[in-house]
Amino acid sequence: MDGSIVLETNALEIEGISKSFGANKVLLDLNLTLKRGEVHALMGENGAGKSTLIKIISGVHSADEGVIYLNGKKTGFQSPFEAQMGGVATLFQEIQEIPDLTVAENLYAGMEPRKNGIFIDWKKLFADAQRQIDELGLNIDASQKMRSLSPSSRKMIEIIRAVHKRGASVVIMDEPTANLNQSEIDALFSMIDGLKKNGVSIIYVSHRMREIFQVANRVSVLRDGRLIRTEAIENITEDEIVKLMVGRDLPALYPERTPPADTIAMSVRDLCVDGELDHVSFDVRDREILGIAGLEGSGATCVIKALFGLKSVKSGSIRIRNEDIAIVSPKRSIEQGLAYVPEDRKVDGLFLNKTVNFNLVANVLKSHFSHFRFVVKGRAAESTSRDVVKRLGIKTSGGRAKIGSLSGGNQQKALVGRWLIGSYKAILLEEPTRGVDIGAKVEIYEEINALARSGLPVVMYSSELLELIGMCDRVVVIRGGRVSGVLSGADLTEEKILEKAITD
Amino acid sequence: MENVMTTSLQRTAPRKPRRLSLAEVAPALIVAALLVIGTVTSDRFMQSNNIFNILQYAAEPAIIAVGMMFVVLARGIDLSVGSVMGIGNVTVALLLAAGYPITVSIMAAIAFGGLIGLINGLLITKGRMEPIIATLATMIGARSVIYFMTDGAPLFSGIPRDFVTIVRGNALGVPNGVVFLLVAFAVAYVILRHTRYGRHIYAVGGSEETAELFGMKVTSIKISVYVISGMLAATAGVIGASRLGIGDPNSGIGYELVAITMIVVGGVRLAGGVGTVFGAFCGVLIVSILTNILQLNNVSTHAQHIFLGGGVIAMMLFLSSRERREH
Numbered sequence: 139m140d141g142s143i144v145l146e147t148n149a150l151e152i153e154g155i156s157k158s159f160g161a162n163k164v165l166l167d168l169n170l171t172l173k174r175g176e177v178h179a180l181m182g183e184n185g186a187g188k189s190t191l192i193k194i195i196s197g198v199h200s201a202d203e204g205v206i207y208l209n210g211k212k213t214g215f216q217s218p219f220e221a222q223m224g225g226v227a228t229l230f231q232e233i234q235e236i237p238d239l240t241v242a243e244n245l246y247a248g249m250e251p252r253k254n255g256i257f258i259d260w261k262k263l264f265a266d267a268q269r270q271i272d273e274l275g276l277n278i279d280a281s282q283k284m285r286s287l288s289p290s291s292r293k294m295i296e297i298i299r300a301v302h303k304r305g306a307s308v309v310i311m312d313e314p315t316a317n318l319n320q321s322e323i324d325a326l327f328s329m330i331d332g333l334k335k336n337g338v339s340i341i342y343v344s345h346r347m348r349e350i351f352q353v354a355n356r357v358s359v360l361r362d363g364r365l366i367r368t369e370a371i372e373n374i375t376e377d378e379i380v381k382l383m384v385g386r387d388l389p390a391l392y393p394e395r396t397p398p399a400d401t402i403a404m405s406v407r408d409l410c411v412d413g414e415l416d417h418v419s420f421d422v423r424d425r426e427i428l429g430i431a432g433l434e435g436s437g438a439t440c441v442i443k444a445l446f447g448l449k450s451v452k453s454g455s456i457r458i459r460n461e462d463i464a465i466v467s468p469k470r471s472i473e474q475g476l477a478y479v480p481e482d483r484k485v486d487g488l489f490l491n492k493t494v495n496f497n498l499v500a501n502v503l504k505s506h507f508s509h510f511r512f513v514v515k516g517r518a519a520e521s522t523s524r525d526v527v528k529r530l531g532i533k534t535s536g537g538r539a540k541i542g543s544l545s546g547g548n549q550q551k552a553l554v555g556r557w558l559i560g561s562y563k564a565i566l567l568e569e570p571t572r573g574v575d576i577g578a579k580v581e582i583y584e585e586i587n588a589l590a591r592s593g594l595p596v597v598m599y600s601s602e603l604l605e606l607i608g609m610c611d612r613v614v615v616i617r618g619g620r621v622s623g624v625l626s627g628a629d630l631t632e633e634k635i636l637e638k639a640i641t642d
Numbered sequence: 643m644e645n646v647m648t649t650s651l652q653r654t655a656p657r658k659p660r661r662l663s664l665a666e667v668a669p670a671l672i673v674a675a676l677l678v679i680g681t682v683t684s685d686r687f688m689q690s691n692n693i694f695n696i697l698q699y700a701a702e703p704a705i706i707a708v709g710m711m712f713v714v715l716a717r718g719i720d721l722s723v724g725s726v727m728g729i730g731n732v733t734v735a736l737l738l739a740a741g742y743p744i745t746v747s748i749m750a751a752i753a754f755g756g757l758i759g760l761i762n763g764l765l766i767t768k769g770r771m772e773p774i775i776a777t778l779a780t781m782i783g784a785r786s787v788i789y790f791m792t793d794g795a796p797l798f799s800g801i802p803r804d805f806v807t808i809v810r811g812n813a814l815g816v817p818n819g820v821v822f823l824l825v826a827f828a829v830a831y832v833i834l835r836h837t838r839y840g841r842h843i844y845a846v847g848g849s850e851e852t853a854e855l856f857g858m859k860v861t862s863i864k865i866s867v868y869v870i871s872g873m874l875a876a877t878a879g880v881i882g883a884s885r886l887g888i889g890d891p892n893s894g895i896g897y898e899l900v901a902i903t904m905i906v907v908g909g910v911r912l913a914g915g916v917g918t919v920f921g922a923f924c925g926v927l928i929v930s931i932l933t934n935i936l937q938l939n940n941v942s943t944h945a946q947h948i949f950l951g952g953g954v955i956a957m958m959l960f961l962s963s964r965e966r967r968e969h
Contacts, residue, residue: 219856235849239844248857256837258836
């Protein structure tokens, strides 16, 4: 009964917010209401204005026009810290943490309990932190270093710090599940449930449609800096949301597949990696996209890395069209015709402070070297790169722009796109669309499909099962380092994959 | 009431002591190993005056190393410390020769060092310069200032006897220089381990962006570590002047590298955010004891540095292999 009373007051009211960066109008007279205790999903393509809106609410940017009321009071935060102290906590995509300090210090950063007003009271610090963690039923030791925790535990600690320590009434979560596996996502969702019950309101930004339907009460769609529609989640469908986001009928998310040939293009035999993979074998047919699935710790993430030579492989062979591929090192793998898109583009995939041109031709540089083998043929590199940029619709101010300045979606396109240059025998992909909006996803899917159709065997790992189901002809499920099943056709469903991934 | 609270806290959170990793205890183990090697290879090594000698000669680079540690923990580097030591050295000598009281002269010398540290801090924070570039520039500039102040010649005269006994005396039964060294480390330990300011230095070194979001005063913290480093470097210069009884324009040359070597061998990570005062103290001992052992065994000065360089490489290889294993 009293729950409904609480629900009637709004946690956040955003009225007439506008924001421009130079001539670029990012938000236009935007209104949004956040009810108390609701999870409000914010959706929109990259560039729709979501992140600018979040940044205005959380004090990173200030609005040109408009007012924000927090619990009925007008606010204007000047920094994320100020917002946090005022009751608005933001969980940005990157976990905000000091990895080499303890969990307790991260929780109490800046407000460590002190003795005599000078010295930190370590005993109290650890005890207080531990009690808070225990109260939430989490199995985390407060005296551990942050670095030693799993991604989800780190996210949990961040939430505890933001919400419980600072008493936030509004929590903004930007792609909170980006680096989490399914069980970690479940843990996060039950924590979100707990927050809702305590009257905390959550703005939830995610590209993952299924999550939105699982966790949100209402959804607002932004497009070109305007609020298009706010709707209770039960009154809207996935297709409708996508339509609202793009403002037109989107071609189906996943491309039409042509059935693969019966001839085997690539075979992997007895791939073994100590402690991770145990005699993994599979075949990839001509024009086939083969998926690799598995829970965290199953070894599924290791398959592609092992094939590309990033793991020390104990045994195993790759054969592509009657040609043996030696698994030695990434360099040798590229030389032998394997293309690889890594999971973490910022660490493994791109030279962020180099130009778009450099990044696109980085793996085929050899053919762009002059006779002396020392000097890059700048013009040739530029024209090759221009072709790729055009073909994939990469949004950049030019080939000489630093690739780090591009949006995540466009960086990912470049990462996939660079393999279009040069000739390869097989493509290995890890999480090819991580952190990318739907528009860019569709384009990347089409490229992958085109690569497969051109006759290249494609092996792809993704933690998004729907993506594997949508894209792949067959999915190899890994459990405990072994192949526990190969699914195709009508058997290729989320339930079947999970069944193979979990049960013996 | 308070008693009830504490007992119930202890019951809900029975924490086992954290296990120390091998990387954390490695510096101490190396010190122990060096003590054994020293004892075995030379009869003179374990004599008390040799031990005091080691510590006394270590005082100047060690005090610089303490300041360097503050800077490095906050993900910076201070190459100017050698020149600032020289500044402290000739400033105190010049002021004493001009007849100023000892305390005033010492304070002024340390303040001068702090000023150069402040300049470093401002260049790096407000001027957004890379620490290595900013402090390289002040290193060169400050040395030039020293030569202007002294015309490049050592100052032999006018330094009072009372000033010399500050370091050479032994008020507590051990040489005062040793006491200064120990006090510097003790104070650093308390600050870095037991105050918010100290922990926030680690936070800034670990992730500046996050520290900002946590509401820490990142800019002030960064400036402050350079001021501390400058003041300690100048203090080392004062100690040098007291120990030798002269002002030497070449004082402190190369000390920045010695100080960096000491803390790095002690496990302080140059990329910031990691390292203990105890580790750094062990680093000081490792470098000083190793040098002493080589001297006692009549290894030539030229060859000594091969051992030092080799030791640094071995330690770094060890630390990086541990780090790889931990991840």
